[in-house]
Structures are given as C-alpha cells and as structure tokens.
Amino acid sequence: xxxxxxxxxxxxxxxxxxxxxxxxxxxxxxxxxxxxxxxxxxxxxxxxxxxxxxxxxxxxxxxxxxxxxxxxxxxxxxxxxxxxxxxxxxxxxxxxxxxxxxxxxxxxxxxxxxxxxxxxxxxxxxxxxxxxxxxxxxxxxxxxxxxxxxxxxxxxxxxxxxxxxxxxxxxxxxxxxxxxxxxxxxxxxxxxxxxxxxxxxxxxxxxxxxxxxxxxxxxxxx
Amino acid sequence: xxxxxxxxxxxxxxxxxxxxxxxxxxxxxxxxxxxxxxxxxxxxxxxxxxxxxxxxxxxxxxxxxxxxxxxxxxxxxxxxxxxxxxxxxxxxxxxxxxxxxxxxxxxxxxxxxxxxxxxxxxxxxxxxxxxxxxxxxxxxxxxxxxxxxxxxxxxxxxxxxxxxxxxxxxxxxxxxxxxxxxxxxxxxxxxxxxxxxxxxxxxxxxxxxxxxxxxxxxxxxx
DNA sequence: GATTAATACAGGGTTTTTCCTGTATTATAA
DNA sequence: TTATAATACAGGAAAAACCCTGTATTAATC
Numbered sequence: 001x002x003x004x005x006x007x008x009x010x011x012x013x014x015x016x017x018x019x020x021x022x023x024x025x026x027x028x029x030x031x032x033x034x035x036x037x038x039x040x041x042x043x044x045x046x047x048x049x050x051x052x053x054x055x056x057x058x059x060x061x062x063x064x065x066x067x068x069x070x071x072x073x074x075x076x077x078x079x080x081x082x083x084x085x086x087x088x089x090x091x092x093x094x095x096x097x098x099x100x101x102x103x104x105x106x107x108x109x110x111x112x113x114x115x116x117x118x119x120x121x122x123x124x125x126x127x128x129x130x131x132x133x134x135x136x137x138x139x140x141x142x143x144x145x146x147x148x149x150x151x152x153x154x155x156x157x158x159x160x161x162x163x164x165x166x167x168x169x170x171x172x173x174x175x176x177x178x179x180x181x182x183x184x185x186x187x188x189x190x191x192x193x194x195x196x197x198x199x200x201x202x203x204x205x206x207x208x209x210x211x212x213x214x215x216x217x218x219x220x221x222x
Numbered sequence: 223x224x225x226x227x228x229x230x231x232x233x234x235x236x237x238x239x240x241x242x243x244x245x246x247x248x249x250x251x252x253x254x255x256x257x258x259x260x261x262x263x264x265x266x267x268x269x270x271x272x273x274x275x276x277x278x279x280x281x282x283x284x285x286x287x288x289x290x291x292x293x294x295x296x297x298x299x300x301x302x303x304x305x306x307x308x309x310x311x312x313x314x315x316x317x318x319x320x321x322x323x324x325x326x327x328x329x330x331x332x333x334x335x336x337x338x339x340x341x342x343x344x345x346x347x348x349x350x351x352x353x354x355x356x357x358x359x360x361x362x363x364x365x366x367x368x369x370x371x372x373x374x375x376x377x378x379x380x381x382x383x384x385x386x387x388x389x390x391x392x393x394x395x396x397x398x399x400x401x402x403x404x405x406x407x408x409x410x411x412x413x414x415x416x417x418x419x420x421x422x423x424x425x426x427x428x429x430x431x432x433x434x435x436x437x438x439x440x441x442x443x444x
Numbered sequence: 445g446a447t448t449a450a451t452a453c454a455g456g457g458t459t460t461t462t463c464c465t466g467t468a469t470t471a472t473a474a
Numbered sequence: 475t476t477a478t479a480a481t482a483c484a485g486g487a488a489a490a491a492c493c494c495t496g497t498a499t500t501a502a503t504c
Contacts, residue, residue: 015312015333017340021243024250040334063312090237090285090312108278111237112262118239146487163451172434174427176490189453204461205396207491208433212394215437216444353481385481399459411483418463429461448503456498461490466483473478 007126008036010055012045012072013088018111022059022088026122033122042067046075054083057125060105062089062096073103076181084125088118096218107131130208159201165219167194172211172220229348230258233296234267235310236286240333244281247337248344255344264289268297274290276302279347282327284311284318295325306347310340315439329353381423387441389416391432394433394442 009026013019019038026033036055039045041064049055058076062069069087075081085105089096092114107121107130109170124131160168163184170180177195181188199205202213214220231248235241241260248255258277261267263286272278280298284291291309298305306421307327312334313320317328329343329352346353382390385406399417403410421427424435436442 017247017310018240018243018334019329019432020337021240021247024246025239025243028246028250049256055397088239109239111239114238115242116301125230161450169480172430174431177492178490187453189455190451192492193452195491203493207430209396212437215434222434372502400460409483411485412481414462414484415482417461421462427462446504448501450501451499453498456495457493459490459492461488463488464486466485468484469480469482471478471480474476 006032006034007056007122008034009122010036010039010045010049010058012039012058012064013061014040015061016040018211022118025118040064042069042072042075045072049080049083051080056081057084057122058108059086059088062087062091062100070099070103073100073105077104079108084129086121086125086131093218160198164194164198164201167191168210168214169220171195171198171207172214201211228256229344231255231280231344232258232261232267232271232280234261234280234286235265235283236263237283238262244340247340252341252344257298263287264291264294264297267294269304271305273302276305279306279308279328279344281308281310284309284313284322292321295322295327297347299326306351308343308347308353382420386416386420386423389413390420390432390436391442393417393420393429394436 011019011022013022023035023038026035028162036053037048039048043066044114045058046067058072060069060072061108064072069074069089073085076085086107086109087105088109088111090110091097092110100108104124109118109121121131144186167180167184170183171177173180175183177191178188181191184191194212195207198210202210215222229246235244245257245260248257256322258275259270261270261300265288267280268289268410282291282294286294289297291311295307295309298307308329309322309327310331310333312332313319314332322330328347331340331343331424342354365394389402389406390407393399395402397405399413400410401411406413417429417432424432426435433442437444
C-alpha cells in the first residue's frame with residue numbers, strides 16, 4: 001500500500017526570525033508537513049519554485065521588499081495556479097484581506113493568532129482546500145458583496161474607480177491641482193469635480209485629508 | 223558551590239505566532255535561558271511584572287495595541303530600571319532606532335535577522351550588558367551626535383523642537399492654519415513662520431508634504 | 445426612444461495657503 | 475556688554491484650494 005506523501009510547505013517571509021520560528025513551531029509541534037523551501041521575498045520565491053518543485057501550500061507574508069505579497073499571489077496564480085496560498089501577515093486591514101481573498105488565496109491568518117490556529121488552517125487547506133474562518137466568511141464576504149466595510153466605513157477599493165484612484169494618488173504629492181490636471185489630460189475644472197466627489201466619498205474636508213486617507217488605506221507608498 | 227541561575231527572559235509581542243516561534247527557537251536551540259513570562263502588550267506586561275518577578279532581559283516589540291514599545295520602555299525605565307531591554311521589531315527606520323537607543327535600550331534587532339544573531343544579542347546582553355552591532359555603533363551613534371541621518375537625510379527628532387513638532391502634528395489634520403494658531407495660542411502670522419521654517423527644514427513645498435513627512439517619520443499615527 | 449448615470453467641463457466667487465520683507469523681545473554666548 | 479540666535483508677530487500680495495450651480499456628451503438602462 002502506497003504511503004500518501006506529507007503535504008509540502010514553503011515559507012515566504014522576509015523576517016527570518018519569524019520564519020525560523022514558524023519552521024520550528026511546525027516541525028516540533030507537528031510532524032505532518034515537510035518544508036520544501038524558505039524564501040526571503042518574492043524574487044527569491046520565484047527562483048526556488050518550478051514545475052517539478054511545487055509546494056502544496058505556501059505560507060506567504062505581504063510586507064516584503066521588492067515583490068510583495070500581492071505580486072507573489074499574482075505571479076503564482078499566473079504560473080502555478082494549483083498551489084494553495086495561505087497569507088500570514090500582520091496586516092489586519094479589512095481592505096487588504098478583501099483584496100487577497102479576491103485574488104484567490106485559500107486563507108488569511110494574522111500573525112497574532114495562536115499556533116493552534118495555524119495548524120487548523122494548514123490541515124483545513126490540505127484537506128478541504130481552503131480555510132475561511134467565521135470572521136472572513138461572516139463579516140468579510142458580506143462586505144465583498146456590497147462594497148461596504150464591516151465597521152460601516154466604506155472601503156476604498158470598491159468605492160473609487162480607476163480615474164479617481166489615480167487622481168487620489170496624484171493628490172498625495174506636492175503637485176498643484178492644475179499640474180495634476182495636465183498630467184491626467186483633464187481640465188482643472190474636472191479635477192475640481194474629482195476633488196469634491198472624493199471629499200464626499202471619503203468623508204474628508206481638505207487635501208491633507210485626502211492624502212492621509214490614501215496613505216492609511218495603502219493607495220500610496222511612503 | 224552555588225549554581226548561577228539561568229538568565230530569565232520575558233517576551234512582549236502582540237503577534238502570538240511570532241512570540242511562540244521565538245519561544246520555540248529559544249527553547250529548542252538554546253537551553254541557556256528560562257522564559258519567565260510572555261505578554262501580549264504593554265498593559266499585559268505591566269500586570270505580569272513586579273519587584274519579585276523581574277526578568278533579566280525583556281524582548282520587546284514596538285508595534286502593539288494600547289501601550290506600544292516606547293510606552294513600555296518609558297514605564298520600565300521608571301519602575302524597573304535594572305531590566306535589560308532588547309527591542310525586536312520589524313521597524314528599520316533609523317529614527318525609531320535612535321529614539322529607542324536614546325531611551326536606553328540595550329540592543330535593537332530587526333525581525334529579519336538570523337536566529338543566530340538573536341542568540342548573540344542575548345548572550346551579549348546577559349554578559350556585557352549590551353549588544354550594539356556595527357550598524358548601530360557605526361552609522362547610528364554618529365547620527366546621534368550630529369543630528370544627521372546616515373543616508374544624509376536630516377532626521378526629524380533632532381531637527382525639530384517641541385513647538386515645531388506639535389505644529390507639525392496639527393498640520394496633519396483638517397484644521398486651517400488659523401485654527402491651529404488659536405489652538406497653540408499663537409498668531410496666525412507666527413504659524414506662517416513655523417510653516418516656512420518646516421518647509422525649509424523638511425525640504426517640502428506644501429502642507430501635503432508636511433503631512434506625508436510626519437506620517438513617514440512616525441510623528442503622527444494614522 | 446426616453447430616462448438615467450457617469451464623465452468632462454465653465455463661470456464666478458470665497459477662503460486658505462503660500463511667499464516676501466521687516467520688526468520687537470528675550471535669552472544666550474562671545 | 476554687545477553681537478547673535480530663537481521666537482513671536484505684521485503688512486501686503488499672489489497663488490492655490492475650495493465651493494456652488496449649471497451644461498454638454500456619451501453610455502447604459504428601461
């Protein structure tokens with residue numbers, strides 16, 4: 001009788017201390033998995049993965065230098081769509097979680113969970129193919145459907161269209177609105193309009209408010 | 223002959239997964255330490271620490287809900303000044319490191335270091351009382367002395383005085399300068415002056431620039 | 445084919461921000 | 475004691491930001 005091979009894992013996280021801690025936790029506490037490889041970042045992961053060397057599950061961080069978690073997911077979906085992705089991030093922003101779920105990850109864990117939950121998530125993904133906790137299925141799936149955040153605040157992803165988003169990004173700069181207008185090939189008056197609708201939508205009252213909103217919700221990098 | 227007791231450690235970090243990983247790493251790899259307690263955050267730490275229950279070294283995170291790492295250091299320095307603090311944070315901003323060193327922590331590790339370096343840091347602190355790597359002693363101590371950042375950029379801590387800092391924080395809001403003036407009990411014209419000096423010092427050209435600078439350098443929370 | 449929604453734009457006005465130059469007061473250092 | 479630096483403030487003006495109301499065009503929906 002053939003022995004079913006152990007599910008193989010890969011860990012992608014730039015914080016080596018965290019990564020090694022995870023490995024230690026997984027190996028010591030639970031002998032049901034083999035660690036296929038570890039990677040420091042997206043680039044590193046791309047080098048270590050290939051058709052004959054695919055893990056069953058990738059534990060993936062979001063904040064990483066170079067190609068970040070989102071870039072990794074995109075690349076994995078394009079190139080190795082069968083690999084299950086479990087995001088393990090310190091980010092608890094609903095917007096981020098929603099974005100990741102929309103991209104098709106199989107689970108999302110915050111770094112403050114009990115080690116037990118990591119075990120649950122891994123076995124759930126290995127067996128059922130996904131791990132969506134109540135938190136995710138309850139509050140978040142609902143917000144996915146109607147573009148509303150669980151805490152009542154509107155979420156920027158679904159609220160803004162492409163043009164509005166680029167305007168918002170440009171507003172987070174020291175360009176004047178006139179300069180932004182020419183960069184977007186629009187009349188200053190149209191920019192005027194964008195500003196006013198964003199003030200409404202995002203519930204702010206000044207350009208500083210716009211900028212802070214954008215930073216807070218990850219629409220611009222600092 | 224009396225046996226020298228093992229150095230005792232405490233871990234303060236809100237990311238349980240990371241904390242447990244650290245514990246696992248420390249216990250498995252190195253049997254030279256005992257773990258006195260773990261805490262989820264500053265408040266939790268304050269509850270678990272008392273004159274007859276002091277660890278030799280505290281591994282302290284910075285980003286935590288409630289009382290953060292800075293608050294913890296302040297409280298520890300006030301109440302248990304003999305405890306050695308080793309900061310273990312994902313923050314690599316020089317300004318943050320400098321602030322921590324000024325507060326008297328005994329070492330600063332980024333979460334992306336090799337597990338070995340954690341071991342080095344612990345034994346160095348346990349024996350010599352501190353662990354300042356080349357990175358810290360080289361570039362950073364220099365910047366402590368002349369208020370210059372290692373990468374040439376001026377750092378906000380030494381560059382701004384108290385009034386300027388509070389002005390900057392208020393500028394990161396939707397108050398008009400007139401409103402800020404009355405809140406600071408100053409004439410709008412004086413505020414005018416502050417703005418202009420900060421434009422110079424921080425090398426920005428608009429209020430949005432001020433706000434983004436402040437966020438980037440951690441002078442305001444989002 | 446009419447209605448609605450989304451997008452781009454104008455006129456025209458008020459408020460706020462930005463910039464420049466110059467002064468008075470106080471504390472600090474030479 | 476006399477520069478010097480830091481802080482608080484003024485006048486005056488140009489530029490940018492903000493706000494309101496209203497129109498034209500196109501695409502989608504009824």
